[in-house]
Amino acid sequence: MTNETTAHMNQVLIIDDDTELTEMLSDYLRAEDFSVQAVHDGETGVGAALSGHHDVVVLDVMLPRLSGVEVLRQIRQHSQIPVLMLTAKGDDVDRIVGLELGADDYLPKPCNPRELVARLRAILRRSVATGASGGVDERVVGRISLQPGRRVACWDGQLLDLTSTEFNILETLMRHAGQVVSKADLSNEALGRELERYDRGLDMHVSNLRRKLGTLADGRSPIQTVRGIGYQLLQDD
Structure with missing residues (x-):
């Protein structure tokens, strides 16, 4: 070799x-x-x-x-x-x-x-x-900014310390900001695999991500649970 x-x-x-x-x-x-x-x-x-x-x-x-x-x-x-x-x-x-x-x-x-x-x-x-793009392209939703090429995410300009999986989840939700993303789709896009029955891993990752993000002006998390369906990233400031 x-x-x-x-x-x-x-x-x-x-x-x-x-x-x-x-x-x-x-x-x-x-x-x-x-x-x-x-x-x-x-x-x-x-x-x-x-x-x-x-x-x-x-x-x-x-x-x-x-x-x-x-x-x-x-x-x-x-x-x-x-x-x-x-x-x-x-x-x-x-x-x-x-x-x-x-x-x-x-x-x-x-x-x-x-x-x-x-x-x-x-x-x-x-x-x-x-990271394939390698550029400095930036996505912004509310107070969240994200640079996929550098794998950098910030809240109000403050760097977020995210795991690889948390970053992938946040990026996926940002690409669908304002829309409800089903758990099945989020698992496929962010984790790269199908959601398994009784698997709570995705929920745990989202819970960890919420703790690292700030809150909106009204005290809500920017990531909302849509019961029985999945998650939605709010576009509010």
């Missing part, structure tokens, strides 16, 4: 102490044209995730030395690299905490390698598509 080919491969960091699972996932990802590094404890994982050498992180919740939740907390203090968390099947607490701390997506363990690849490609596709 040439250096040129390697340079164009997406760099995945797996942080998981299950060496057998890690080897299996690594082999599968490499066969799908990903470059993979795997580490097996939380402390090493934090350093690797913050090295700037990777495009996306696959992070297990149960880790030695530092828990996956603490690893994510430390990563988010310094970086908005996309993070997909692996949680125990049916463990809603870990999943919810991970999303609240800024995980971009999650999968229950044991995970299907094909599904993992699909989720990773969806995360990366959105990041690449949003």
Whole structure:
């Protein structure tokens, strides 16, 4: 494999102490044209995730030395690299905490390698598509301004500290400002995948985004829930 080919491969960091699972996932990802590094404890994982050498992180919740939740907390203090968390099947607490701390997506363990690849490609596709223009094009809705090429979003001129997924959701809502966007459409456009039954991940991301945005003059959030349908970004100042 040439250096040129390697340079164009997406760099995945797996942080998981299950060496057998890690080897299996690594082999599968490499066969799908990903470059993979795997580490097996939380402390090493934090350093690797913050090295700037990777495009996306696959992070297990149960880790030695530092828990996956603490690893994510430390990563988010310094970086908005996309993070997909692996949680125990049916463990809603870990999943919810991970999303609240800024995980971009999650999968229950044991995970299907094909599904993992699909989720990773969806995360990366959105990041690449949003930044592909590379220009300084700007969208403004009310007090929100957004530059997709630079992946920069502001409220009243103040920089917003958004995860990759939160940025994608905000960009999608801004493109449809004043319109109701169904949850299914928002999941497809912002998360790059179909909305799954009983999946509350999208709602958690929107809730996190609301907390980071300011409020309108009347105290409302600019992102309104339209019960039974989806969300609407208001155009009011």
